[in-house]
Amino acid sequence: MTIKVKKNLVSEAKYSLKCPNHMDAEYITIHNTANDASAANEISYMIGNTSSTSFHFAVDDKEVRQGIPTNRNAWHTGDGKNGTGNRKSIGVEICYSKSGGAKYKAAEKLAIKFVAQLLKERGWGIDRVRKHQDWNGKYCPHRILSEGRWDEVKAAIEAELKSLGGKTSSSKKKTSYALPSGIYKVKSPMMKGASVTQIQKALAALYFYPDKGAKNNGIDGVYGPKTANAVKRFQLMHRLSADGIYGPKTKAKLEVLLK
Template sequence: MTIAVKKRLVPSEKYALKCPNPMTPEYITIHNTANDASAANEISYMTGNSESTSYHFAVDDKEVIQGIPLNRNAWHSGDGTNGTGNRKSIAVEICYSKSGGARYRAAEALAIKFVALLLKERGWGIDKIRKHQDWNGKYCPHRILSEGRWDQVKAAIAAELERLGGKKAPKPSKTETKTGGATYTVKKGDALSVIAQKNDVSMATLQRLNGIKNPNFIKVGQVLKLTDSVSTPTKGKKPSYTLPSGIFKVTSPLTKGTAVKQIQTALAALYYYPDKGAKNNGIDGYYGSKTANAVKRFQSMYGLAADGIYGPKTKAKIEALLK
């Protein structure tokens, strides 16, 4: 089986903004878009705007379109300029993710087949698949996570890969199996990166949960937390967001503070805040042109007056989408 990929590559003069670094990929990262645009519209918008956010492929119910060459990095994982997600993974955006329904299900099904083909072409196994959340903790792919289907999607990719004659997923031995899905006991020869892969959790999450500053220093017999709570796994649980009341717009001097950070964080959660290549997604607490542009794009998508001014109507719409 082959899937025709249409190429609508970003112009070379935009490489410095969209894909500045040569890349030899090691992973595939799966995303859900925050709207109901087609693959053609997703790629057209990404390659045509002046923001750094970028991704290699968009997949809808009918086609796969490529926007970034596979030998160049893309800014999609939110883990910084030198983060593994941004610098070493192929980004696949699944379209029509906002509303779901038949078109989304068809897009996801095509994405599963396409990702399996990417794995097969590279001789990779299912262990090379990552979700956006693994790199920086962001709740993405949001629809798959909110429906509690990440394991199901991975299993479908693995099944399609096996059908294509690709690398089969290894069956974990008893020493590799999660202990109740919440903790892992370090064994001789273990490395934190290997533990992270086997337990489908990011290195950053393991280090945060266990207070590990140097990933090379783990001890045999050490019990590592795999989730925030041993008794109550957080899988599928959405984070909560606080939004300020009032009017926010570009002023001189710029409005700044915690309230602006709350607006930026909420916009980033909906994939509208632009600086995925920057530290902390560029959330700096200043209501400047980048924040206003993100608000304007959000407003235009949801039928609001696209003036870049955050007010009650914009607040209400963001809150409704984040519930």
């Protein structure tokens, strides 16, 4: 059964505040609201206030509400104005997480079905699902994390996706990269050359662009602060020590993911 979404979309006059950029989403990010409001109230508050904070969907025990179009970016992952979470992911807030209980459980259940539906519609696998924490370290979705159930929630989404006949992993275009050995970091003079370009291209292939807004996504063969920042975001996401320095562990992880 298809879950119907009730739309209460932000007015175009507020796009510059809430969702200034066009988005071709690559991920879905799961949040807990840390609040006890309904989905309707979460969305109407979000689209009506003067804060830039925004998210696409709120799910409660009864329904899914949408406030931001999925082809616009929303500010929900705290990883900056060019962060992959903010610029490439659809934000789904699960309501009633503050107090928990039966209403929260029902909201989470509906959110699991809804996220599976979003994956199915896009031909995506479970590998596209992220938690807010993956992007900037914030303890969110707080209730799922504190109950130690993130893997369980992901497994439930995957099972639901399977029952909808969806793919379990996304096919990504793979190219091989000649990733250099050795240590690359920001220093003076800056490290540059073809090997740095390979690192930058590998990061970009996994959506960790050195500079999303810049020409060629910032792939310029120079290991400057923006490349270090992309490395750092990649490390944070993959539980490596997030120091922005490219070394053997970062190389190995990139190679596994690009295989």
